[in-house]
Amino acid sequence: MKNFDELINELREMLGQKSVAVEPDRLSHFRVDHLTPQAVVFPKNTRQVSDVIRLAHAHNLGVVPWGSGTKMIMGNPPKRLDLVLSTSRMNHIIDVDTANLTITVEAGVKFRDIQARLATQEDRCYLPLEDLATEADEVICSDRSHSGSFLPMDPPEADKATIGGIIATNAAGPRRLLYRLPRDLILGVRMVAPTGDMVGSGGKTVKNVSGYDVSKLAVGSLGSLGVICEITFKLLPLPEKMETLLFSFKSFDAASAFADQIFETSLLPAAVEVLTGGACSRLPMEGIPDFSESPYGVAVALEGFVPAVARMSDELTTMAKSLGTIADTRLEGNRHQAFWLAMSNLGRTFESEHPGLITLKVNTPVSQWAKTMNTLEATLSKADLPYALQAHAGNGVCLARLLLDGEDNDTMEKAVDTVNRLSNLYSEKDGSLVVQTVPSQWKAQLNVWGTPGSAFPVMKRLKEKIDPLGIMNPGRFVGGL
Amino acid sequence: MMDAQTLVDRLGEIVGPQNVLSSQMDLMLYSYDASPEKGIPDVVVLPDSTEEVSKIMVLAHTEKIPVLGRGSGTNLTGGTIPVQGGIVVHFSRMNRILDLDIPNRTVTVEPGIITLDLQTEVLKKGFVYQPDPASQKVSTIGGNIAENSGGPHCLKYGVTSNHIQGLELVLDDGTVVETGGKSWDKPGFDITGLFVGCEGTLAMVTKAILKLERAPEAVKTMLAVYETIEDGANTVSAIIAEGIIPATLEMMDNRVMRAVEETIHAGYPLDAAAVLIIELDGMPQGMEECALKIMDICKENNVREVKLAKDEAERATLWAGRKGAFGAVGQVRPSYQCCDGTVPRTKLPEVLNKVIRIGEKYDLPIGNVFHAGDGNLHPLIMFDERDPEEKARVQKAATEILKACADAGGTISGEHGVGLEKLKETSFIFCETDLAFERTLKQAFDPTNIINPGKMIPEAVC
Numbered sequence: 001m002k003n004f005d006e007l008i009n010e011l012r013e014m015l016g017q018k019s020v021a022v023e024p025d026r027l028s029h030f031r032v033d034h035l036t037p038q039a040v041v042f043p044k045n046t047r048q049v050s051d052v053i054r055l056a057h058a059h060n061l062g063v064v065p066w067g068s069g070t071k072m073i074m075g076n077p078p079k080r081l082d083l084v085l086s087t088s089r090m091n092h093i094i095d096v097d098t099a100n101l102t103i104t105v106e107a108g109v110k111f112r113d114i115q116a117r118l119a120t121q122e123d124r125c126y127l128p129l130e131d132l133a134t135e136a137d138e139v140i141c142s143d144r145s146h147s148g149s150f151l152p153m154d155p156p157e158a159d160k161a162t163i164g165g166i167i168a169t170n171a172a173g174p175r176r177l178l179y180r181l182p183r184d185l186i187l188g189v190r191m192v193a194p195t196g197d198m199v200g201s202g203g204k205t206v207k208n209v210s211g212y213d214v215s216k217l218a219v220g221s222l223g224s225l226g227v228i229c230e231i232t233f234k235l236l237p238l239p240e241k242m243e244t245l246l247f248s249f250k251s252f253d254a255a256s257a258f259a260d261q262i263f264e265t266s267l268l269p270a271a272v273e274v275l276t277g278g279a280c281s282r283l284p285m286e287g288i289p290d291f292s293e294s295p296y297g298v299a300v301a302l303e304g305f306v307p308a309v310a311r312m313s314d315e316l317t318t319m320a321k322s323l324g325t326i327a328d329t330r331l332e333g334n335r336h337q338a339f340w341l342a343m344s345n346l347g348r349t350f351e352s353e354h355p356g357l358i359t360l361k362v363n364t365p366v367s368q369w370a371k372t373m374n375t376l377e378a379t380l381s382k383a384d385l386p387y388a389l390q391a392h393a394g395n396g397v398c399l400a401r402l403l404l405d406g407e408d409n410d411t412m413e414k415a416v417d418t419v420n421r422l423s424n425l426y427s428e429k430d431g432s433l434v435v436q437t438v439p440s441q442w443k444a445q446l447n448v449w450g451t452p453g454s455a456f457p458v459m460k461r462l463k464e465k466i467d468p469l470g471i472m473n474p475g476r477f478v479g480g481l
Numbered sequence: 482m483m484d485a486q487t488l489v490d491r492l493g494e495i496v497g498p499q500n501v502l503s504s505q506m507d508l509m510l511y512s513y514d515a516s517p518e519k520g521i522p523d524v525v526v527l528p529d530s531t532e533e534v535s536k537i538m539v540l541a542h543t544e545k546i547p548v549l550g551r552g553s554g555t556n557l558t559g560g561t562i563p564v565q566g567g568i569v570v571h572f573s574r575m576n577r578i579l580d581l582d583i584p585n586r587t588v589t590v591e592p593g594i595i596t597l598d599l600q601t602e603v604l605k606k607g608f609v610y611q612p613d614p615a616s617q618k619v620s621t622i623g624g625n626i627a628e629n630s631g632g633p634h635c636l637k638y639g640v641t642s643n644h645i646q647g648l649e650l651v652l653d654d655g656t657v658v659e660t661g662g663k664s665w666d667k668p669g670f671d672i673t674g675l676f677v678g679c680e681g682t683l684a685m686v687t688k689a690i691l692k693l694e695r696a697p698e699a700v701k702t703m704l705a706v707y708e709t710i711e712d713g714a715n716t717v718s719a720i721i722a723e724g725i726i727p728a729t730l731e732m733m734d735n736r737v738m739r740a741v742e743e744t745i746h747a748g749y750p751l752d753a754a755a756v757l758i759i760e761l762d763g764m765p766q767g768m769e770e771c772a773l774k775i776m777d778i779c780k781e782n783n784v785r786e787v788k789l790a791k792d793e794a795e796r797a798t799l800w801a802g803r804k805g806a807f808g809a810v811g812q813v814r815p816s817y818q819c820c821d822g823t824v825p826r827t828k829l830p831e832v833l834n835k836v837i838r839i840g841e842k843y844d845l846p847i848g849n850v851f852h853a854g855d856g857n858l859h860p861l862i863m864f865d866e867r868d869p870e871e872k873a874r875v876q877k878a879a880t881e882i883l884k885a886c887a888d889a890g891g892t893i894s895g896e897h898g899v900g901l902e903k904l905k906e907t908s909f910i911f912c913e914t915d916l917a918f919e920r921t922l923k924q925a926f927d928p929t930n931i932i933n934p935g936k937m938i939p940e941a942v943c
Contacts, residue, residue: 097825097827098722099718099721099722099826099827100721100825100826100827100856101721101826102825148724149724170666170671180639180643181665183671183674184639184643193918197914197917197918198914199914199915199917199918200915201911201915201919203890203891203892203910204825204890204891205823205824205825205855205856205857205891205892205895206635206636206639206640206855206856207631207635207640207823207852207855207856207857207895207896208823208892208894208895209628209629209678209680209894209895209896209897209898209899210892210893210894210898210899210903210907210910210911211899211907211910211911211915211916211919211937211938212675212678212679212919212922212923213629213642213674213675213677213678214918214919214922216642216671216673216674216675216677217670217671217674217675217922219671219674220669220670220671221670221671225670236726237724237725237726238724240767266695266697266698266764267764268763268764304764304767305766305767305770305771306767307766307767307770308763308764308766308767310766311764311766312764361666363664363665363666363667364664365582365584365585365587365662365663365664366584366585366586366663366664366665367584367585368585368664395665396585396664396665397665397666430662430663430664431664432664432666432667432668434666434668449668449669450668452668452669453658453659453660453662453667453669454657454658454659455650455658455659455660455669455672456669457652457656457658458650458652458658458660458670458672458925458926459669459670459672461925461926462670462922462925463670464925465921465922465924465925466918466921466922466925477669478668478669478670479669
């Protein structure tokens, strides 16, 4: 075994002097839970990733891939950490084929840059281009395909997240109701396996039964089976019309009755998002007064042809009124995009205000969402823990945020206890509870992924076969894989 | 391997002797599928429960006997052929709907259920299971899952993989596991996603949770008639480029229409070069405008006429022709080989031209009936399998067609799978590291290589 300095030299020869960082102040930005890497590498393409991983494999180095870092708090603490592999230089849009409705990008491309690239000449875009946050030295992709298509995904932190991170976590948001999950939109993938081999499947066709669907294996794997490098997606034409309806209700029962009634119709909204416990007031968007003061809010996204959106808008407003909505607001034009971007940043807002924030993602069968919200509300109230709740109503996804400052140990312990009880409850049923954010020092007392199901032995076999040394994201994934 | 009679006896103890088939006649019946391939199993077994399947797997695993799951045997690439003999597990008795759960938009079924039977049942409640392979009248959900079946409605709704929420699998050693479920986002690797399209090479599926959607409020079906096949193909690209995603865009050429008219009488114009079936579905608002836009695009591409199905009966007739096309072609010549190459849709006109030239080059009649909106070609090469010289030409032509698809940035199979037929052609789209990785995945599930061996991945060249 060579000493680490020799390996650093090898990496520098491979990638260039500047693409390997070892300075402590830079490394400190790339901590993963309690561990600081020995080096951060910045490969510029798939070939270089392959070289890095081959070296890591030969010397049994623990590697953690890193995009924008928006989801690095997810998962178990790594068992070991030698290299962080940043995808920030892998930021090339490889192929835009809007006539075929596909796009191929490198993993480090930001979601917002994909949408910007797909915007029309007049900057009609799925994201509100002028509202996008950027770091000081960043610019948003200014090249336009003029196609007016979009990548129909709705991930958290839509202005920061990289596409690689979104795929690694199968991250989705409210509009999954209409457009489904990243897993359903991916057509092909190239990744670097833990041996350093470049492998993949799929491509630019919407149908492909040629070999195993490796892209499905990449989606949601948290990078534990290799480094996701290049991804091809299917696109959709930008909706002719986009509009948001906001409704306030006095009680959760009224709000949930409204949401459930929508699913009894043939209307096809893009999202039905229910917010409680003060979540409405924290949306980082100004100018939605009625809604932001609402104790229970329902936000409905409508995206489609003009007459279809008009019909949905009318029918839903009438329905909400008959169910006792106390205020309704309609957001059109760019305000629609701005609202859903703000929604995607709700977690970030809470995180900045509450250093001890614990975020739970609870999944139950789709019809159970309101019951789940009631259980969460009752449990958290009873434990006297401050919270905000949110549900992607038609998909059975509930997000519970415990708004903690993290300073008071007793409160944190009480919170961890409560989370463990909820975790047991939802692991027993046909559901799951994932602790998405929690201060690192409390992870040891939690089972952040919940109890793995009966398919865990298969997952273990796959991990051991593909990554026998366990170098990729060691221990961070489900069941310590 | 244990002797034949012992194997039959042991299986009889598991499923009852009446559910084990071993006469020469029975074995012959399980020696073929819808492809030209053949292979005789040693025994056929018809289990009735997950537990029985598990016991069969334990036996196969212990004795290292090849084992192959079979639905209705409609596979087009030899995926259901027991090339190494062994046990064929026929799922025809496991064909029950276990749990129709409308509030949670799912239905849980056994793998042997016929796809259309299931669809008919859920439609009674106003719901649909979207994937609609042309074989849906006979093919099973288990087979659809193994092959990640497509169908006309894939264009808008995606392939089988997008509609499977969870599976119960019996692993090589008989272990029963559940993947996914009625709730979304189960943490862990997406074993469901990996399994769908594995061509039955990873495990046995014994239950599946399927996603249901509310039936669309409105459907509009049109038939566009063309003087040249190219005009039809250009229309397809133009519709997509206009930002319209119909539910389906299906194309048929003159040769296929003639075959269809002889058996099904769908009313296709026999003097036209090609027809395009265009179907829109969803909310009626906006549909009329879409239909008008589509008609304009058709006109720009020299359409002869566009007929609108006036009612459900007319719609059903248009579709009957399309869905019966393969069968009808089977009446023209004794055999056909269907190449399932798929290309980015913008490459359709170019690749279709190549297909026509390849047919001329090898002097073989080729009919085209395909999912145009998906770029999924289905050139049907018609031949007589009793003529070895002709059969050899068919092989060459098929390989050339698949090469043309791969070279256009496409793939060798959109929905029928690699099976036995396209093992060689995998080299058109995969390099050796890709194939080695696929072998790694196979070994993770089936280290002793007993589950549907010899399919999908070519053996490593040393």
